[in-house]
Amino acid sequence: MGSVNLESVNKRYGDIxxxxDIKIDVADGEFLSLVGPSGCGKSTTxxxxxxxxxxxxxxxxxxDEDVTALxxxxxxxxxxxxxxxxxxxMDVFDNMSYGLRIRGADDDIIDRRVDEAVEILRLDGMLDRMPSELSGGQRQRVAIGRAIVRDPEVFLMDEPLANLDAKLRVHMRTELQRIQRKLDVTxxxxxxDQEEAMTMSDRIAILNDGELQQIDPPLTCYEEPANVFVAGFIGSPSMNFIEGSIDDYRFESPITTIDAVELDEPSAVTLGIRPEDIYPADDPRADRTVGSVRASVDVIEPVGERMFVYLLPDAPGGQSTDGAVALDGDxxxxSVDPDTDIAENEELDVTFDQSSIHLFETATGNALIHGLKREPTPRS
Structure with missing residues (x-):
């Protein structure tokens, strides 16, 4: 088995x-995903x-072996x-055994390891087939088998499912988890794809512009994002952000005011709230919410088990904002149940789940609070 440790690793190309300064420790048998937008440094890492x-x-x-120069x-x-x-x-057998053969492995070792990989990957009866005779998922399993037979300490996978169709990608995602657990390999x-990272990993390491933003179990990154970038990147659809300020235990913005905030130092902050944590004011769950936003329904998107409702908030006094003043976006x-009675162009009030409000320091983007308590901190 193999742990992996990166200690202050940098990669520069000239001035870029x-x-x-990436620092990551991966435990024996752990499944860690490196996730982030294109160009963030994950493949380079x-x-x-x-x-x-x-x-x-x-x-x-x-x-625990220094492989820096190997x-x-x-x-x-x-x-x-x-x-x-x-x-x-080459047929499937030759493709899978190629790495062992060029290393001079004995035939009995090659046969045994290929047979073990075939059983794990469910490739029975396919060893004499050519790649052109295989489906996309079968070819990907053969590529994985080629790696398995080497009996490595660490598997490194660079977007191995990206070229598969959506249904096959979901199936192979499950297969990879099963294989990794069966082999108990790092x-x-x-x-x-954040959905791949969230569903497959023991932990995820989120990168942006070459810097590590957060490394935690998937649900921790979702529920307690370290900063605005993580909050906006993890979760689909993305978190809503509202620009405002703190004054006297109160969050104030052009579209809403929220009391019971455990911050009293005047500062510019960004409020984050996920779509599923916004409720119509008449929702039964509204007794655990805070704030109130008057808005008009712009667009409704039914997506099966959920319905996405795009709202245009109104500023106090009924004057519509231009979006940029109050929101990071228009x-x-x-997100509501598909049978919720809401129509386009309707005016309605919505509120925010108190326990699911996130506050970030606007200047740095760093998280300040995850979830508000029922009562503010007593003033001294």
């Missing part, structure tokens, strides 16, 4: 810093762990890429 890219600074350890072949890792890259002139998985997005 692609990865900035994976390539440095593998040895395909040389870091500018920092140390990399695999199973080539990929000496790191006992296996990689699965977005591009499956099977040899088209896995580091790169994806830009709309306030609310």
């Amino acid at each position: 810093t692609a990865v900035d 994976l390539e440095m762990i593998s040895g395909l890219t040389t870091q500018s600074d920092g140390q990399i350890y695999i199973d 080539p990929p072949k000496d790191r006992n890792i296996a990689m699965v890429f977005q591009n499956i890259a099977l040899f088209p002139h 896995a580091i998985y790169v994806t830009h 709309h306030l997005l609310m």
Whole structure:
């Protein structure tokens, strides 16, 4: 088994810093996902762990061994890429066994490891097939099998499901989790798809502009985001943000005022609230809410089990805002049950679930509060 430790790892290309002082510890048998937008440094980080890219600074350890200067072949890792890259002139058996054969492994070892991989990956009866005779999911399983037979300490996967259709991607997501748990192997998985990261991982490491923003279990990142970036990136649809300020235990903005805020120092803050935590004022759950926003319904999107309602808030006095003054965006997005009686152009009042309000310092973006209490802190 192999733990992975990155100690102050940097990667620079001239004046451009692609990865900035990354510190990550991955435990034996852990499934860690690196997630973030395109260009955030997640693939570069994976390539440095593998040895395909040389870091500018920092140390990399695999199973407590310093591998910083070792080539990929000496790191006992296996990689699965977005591009499956099977040899088209080789059958499944030869593709899966190729890495062992070029290392001079005995035939009995090759046969045993391929048989074990076939059982794990459910590829029975396919060893004599050519890649052109396989489906996309089967080809991806063969690529994974090619990695499994090497018996590595660490699996490194760079968006291996990106080229599959949506239904097959969900199926393979489940398969990868099953395989990783059966093998009890450390896995580091790169994806830009937050749903993949949330559903597959023991922890997720969220990167932006080459910097590590947060590394925690998926639900912690969702419920207690470290900053505005994490709050906006994790969760679909994204969190709503309302710009305002704190004064005398009160959050004030052009569209709403909220009491019982445990902050009394005057400061500019950003309120975050997820669409599912906004309720119509007549909702039975409204007894645990705070604030009130008068808004008109702009667009309604039924999406099966939920219905998304795009609201245009009104400023005090009934004058509509232009969005930029009160919101980070043009709309306030609310998620409700599909049978909720709401129509486009309707005027309604909505409120916020008190326990699900997040407050961030506007200047830094860092989190200040996750959830408001019923009563404010007594004033001294």
